[in-house]
Amino acid sequence: MTAEAASQNLVDRASRVTRKYQVGGKDIFPNVYLAPMSGVTDISFRRLISRISGGRTGLLVSEFITVEGLTRLNPRICRQMAFAPEERPFTVQIYGGEAERMAWGATMVEEAGAEFVEINCGCPAPKIVRKGGGSGLLRDLDNLKAIIAGVKKAVKIPVTVKVRVGWAEDSINLLETQKVVEGEGAGALVIHGRTRQQGYKGLANWDLIALAKSRATIPVIGNGDILKAEDVIEKLERYGVDGVAVGRGAMHNPWIFNQIADLYEGKAAKEPTLEEHAAIFAMYLELLREEQDIEGRMLGKLKQMGARVLKCLPDCKGARTDVLRSNTINEFFDNLHKLLAGITDYRGRTLEQVRELNGKDANEVVFGTDYRN
Numbered sequence: 001m002t003a004e005a006a007s008q009n010l011v012d013r014a015s016r017v018t019r020k021y022q023v024g025g026k027d028i029f030p031n032v033y034l035a036p037m038s039g040v041t042d043i044s045f046r047r048l049i050s051r052i053s054g055g056r057t058g059l060l061v062s063e064f065i066t067v068e069g070l071t072r073l074n075p076r077i078c079r080q081m082a083f084a085p086e087e088r089p090f091t092v093q094i095y096g097g098e099a100e101r102m103a104w105g106a107t108m109v110e111e112a113g114a115e116f117v118e119i120n121c122g123c124p125a126p127k128i129v130r131k132g133g134g135s136g137l138l139r140d141l142d143n144l145k146a147i148i149a150g151v152k153k154a155v156k157i158p159v160t161v162k163v164r165v166g167w168a169e170d171s172i173n174l175l176e177t178q179k180v181v182e183g184e185g186a187g188a189l190v191i192h193g194r195t196r197q198q199g200y201k202g203l204a205n206w207d208l209i210a211l212a213k214s215r216a217t218i219p220v221i222g223n224g225d226i227l228k229a230e231d232v233i234e235k236l237e238r239y240g241v242d243g244v245a246v247g248r249g250a251m252h253n254p255w256i257f258n259q260i261a262d263l264y265e266g267k268a269a270k271e272p273t274l275e276e277h278a279a280i281f282a283m284y285l286e287l288l289r290e291e292q293d294i295e296g297r298m299l300g301k302l303k304q305m306g307a308r309v310l311k312c313l314p315d316c317k318g319a320r321t322d323v324l325r326s327n328t329i330n331e332f333f334d335n336l337h338k339l340l341a342g343i344t345d346y347r348g349r350t351l352e353q354v355r356e357l358n359g360k361d362a363n364e365v366v367f368g369t370d371y372r373n
């Protein structure tokens with residue numbers, strides 16, 4: 001198949017998949033959204049995604065937020081709830097192991113003006129699990145039930161729940177969890193197709209996600225291993241889910257939401273040009289500057305995105321290291337422009353070669369420590 005025919009084929013396939021779902025009577029369209037990633041998907045990154053998608057994001061979600069910090073009015077934690085006017089509809093995701101505090105936190109989310117509140121049942125970090133929160137809830141479904149019931153009672157906005165398929169390979173309990181989530185009246189179920197034991201390794205189990213979907217009475221959003229627009233279409237076609245959430249793939253391919261929105265409008269999914277690669281970093285810096293003025297932190301965020309996005313460009317190994325070792329923002333952009341100028345026969349990105357989503361070197365991507373440790 002020629003590249004043109006393949007591209008048209010994808011447009012045709014996109015015209016046949018489910019493209020929206022509803023939560024609490026509100027349309028989520030397109031049904032593909034940026035999964036929450038602590039240390040990554042802060043307001044600046046989300047606004048970047050929204051901007052490069054021409055505002056065509058179906059839903060945006062905060063990083064996970066501790067209800068301990070929220071209800072104690074910790075200023076840093078409360079700021080994490082902030083979202084921009086263009087981020088609509090917006091979900092704030094909260095975590096914790098105590099029903100009362102979760103309900104209290106949810107009322108603060110509602111007061112902040114979010115459309116939805118999401119309960120995190122997926123975080124694998126031991127310090128969170130020990131207190132019964134995150135994926136710890138998968139081992140205590142009675143507590144999960146109490147938490148959903150308490151949150152539902154405390155707020156009028158719809159409550160969604162994000163889970164993993166189970167704690168470990170030998171204790172997969174997705175269907176039991178789903179029964180609790182649906183029984184307590186949640187508005188949608190987001191399923192990351194890995195167990196807590198897997199962390200982020202191995203592949204997500206989409207067959208289990210499909211099984212849950214086949215029995216579901218509420219929208220089911222699948223999550224895991226999506227890297228490019230075609231993966232989105234394939235997941236919707238093969239597994240019948242109502243929507244998909246894209247995590248680490250969005251760091252390699254922040255254009256994926258724009259590509260999907262184009263496909264849903266019957267247009268081909270464009271690969272970003274080299275100029276668009278330069279532009280996205282400039283745009284990110286502008287958005288970072290609106291939130292903070294600490295040079296080191298902004299440089300860190302640029303490098304975080306650079307480590308992923310630039311990995312998908314051809315033949316840029318040495319130059320990429322220079323970009324990532326830059327000591328100042330100016331140096332970062334000088335090195336970035338040198339890297340892009342050095343690519344003479346650009347034929348598109350090499351996403352297929354990005355196998356190790358988390359980066360091979362421990363120091364390559366530093367983020368989300370709260371979520372992991």
Ligand SMILES: Cc1cc2nc3c(=O)[nH]c(=O)nc-3n(C[C@H](O)[C@H](O)[C@H](O)COP(=O)(O)O)c2cc1C
Pocket residue numbers: 035036037038039040063064093120122123162192200204223224225226245246247248249367368371
């Ligand atoms: C650095 C990092 C931080 C994350 N933070 C959150 C979070 O705050 N809340 C949440 O529900 N999931 C979080 N996740 C999980 C992602 O939302 C997603 O479920 C997971 O990465 C699988 O999707 P993927 O294979 O597309 O990356 C995080 C993942 C990573 C890699």
